[in-house]
Amino acid sequence: MSQEEQTIKLDQRDVLDAAMTAGHILLENGAEIFRVEETIDRICHHFGVQSENAFVLSNGIFLTSGDEHEKRFARVEHIPVRGAQLHRVAAVNQLSREIEEGKYTLPEIREKLEQIRNAPGASKRALVLMSGLGSGCFCLMFGGMWQDCVAAFVIGCLLYLYLLWLNGRCSKIVENIGGGIIITVCSLLFIHMPLGMDMSHMISGSIMPLVPGLAFTNGIRDIADGDYISGTVRMIDAVLVFLSVAAGVGCVLSIYHHLTGGVML
Structure with missing residues (x-):
């Protein structure tokens, strides 16, 4: 050569x-x-x-x-x-x-x-704060009172601290089930303090940091562009996250429903 x-x-x-x-x-x-x-x-x-x-x-x-x-x-x-x-x-x-x-x-x-x-992203403190602010703002958008928004802010911060602590050490399914459990348990605690007024608004706002909106949107775009395999994989990944969070929330609510004899908040 x-x-x-x-x-x-x-x-x-x-x-x-x-x-x-x-x-x-x-x-x-x-x-x-x-x-x-x-x-x-x-x-x-x-x-x-x-x-x-x-x-x-x-x-x-x-x-x-x-x-x-x-x-x-x-x-x-x-x-x-x-x-x-x-x-x-x-x-x-x-x-x-x-x-x-x-x-x-x-x-x-x-x-x-x-x-x-190697560019650094946002600091952990900023991520925790943004998670809380996002949760509180979504709670307000869904119709929550100011007490619900404050509770959602705190829950959102706790949720992201949990995610940072895990740091990918377990599967995404387990991670999101745990996130749903933490959100629901904290919402129940705030209802009984009482700080929150409506548990459904607190939960709806607090789960937003877990919602894979970008993956779901990209999946739809990939399918629209003819990349059916990649789009389907991303859609399945997003749906698994939705189901995992719902499983965590539903598990805690079912246990609470059983322990309180059918009383739901």
């Missing part, structure tokens, strides 16, 4: 590695399938890799290239379903547009992607 062929092979591989890294960051942080494929295509085509072919699922990327003019390349990455970090998705989107404008070389692109991958 001549020096020129070695250089072409190295450059092509670097381009595909950079494109794969960008796709990985997008997919693991909640981006839609079409967005991942489009970003990979943009990066490869800008650097002259025309034979690139990306096949993206909800938890994996298959990237190949090669024809009579370009060297063969194949790579597969498994990407577990995780929570959304939309600031990283937005950063990669912006980077891909700047790449098309010719603002970066390959080494600079790799450096930028590492910066985006």
